Amino acid sequence: MSEQPKTLGFNHVATMTANLERYLTFYGDIFGAEVMHIMEAKGDHPRMAIVNMGGNSALNVFEVPSDSIIGDRTKMGGRGPIDHYALAVGSEEELLEIRDRLVAVGASPGVVTQFGPGLRSVFFRDPDGAELEKHIYPTPAMHLAGDPSAAAPVAAGSG
Numbered sequence: 001m002s003e004q005p006k007t008l009g010f011n012h013v014a015t016m017t018a019n020l021e022r023y024l025t026f027y028g029d030i031f032g033a034e035v036m037h038i039m040e041a042k043g044d045h046p047r048m049a050i051v052n053m054g055g056n057s058a059l060n061v062f063e064v065p066s067d068s069i070i071g072d073r074t075k076m077g078g079r080g081p082i083d084h085y086a087l088a089v090g091s092e093e094e095l096l097e098i099r100d101r102l103v104a105v106g107a108s109p110g111v112v113t114q115f116g117p118g119l120r121s122v123f124f125r126d127p128d129g130a131e132l133e134k135h136i137y138p139t140p141a142m143h144l145a146g147d148p149s150a151a152a153p154v155a156a157g158s159g
Contacts, residue, residue, distance in 0.1 A: 012057060012058040013059055014061075016068075017127070020061060048060060084132050107125050
């Protein structure tokens, strides 16, 4: 299939926390995320924050009682049908800068994992213990700059 996807990427990821203020402070301090809107609880809809994560994407964070968050966020397979999400950065420098912030608050051991040519990630835990990932994907600019780790990715369907 040579046609491009009909979507533009992810608009938002919805997640839950028992402590909205702690959650928003973490994402603001570590990633520079900006709270766009807070909606107070009304009827059966819990208190919610919409957090700008950059790149036209957001986190929709619902504040719910901790006993209503089902599963074990520390264990793959215990996290429900979506295991984790990765936040994108545009450069190796940004990846390392955020890695250092995560290490400073005890949210990550600081290991940079190489998944393939130019594909590097740092895993971390958010304030509620969910495992998440910060990821850099090779860009055309990395190729032009001669970054040896940015070998051309394998095209879909080519192997």
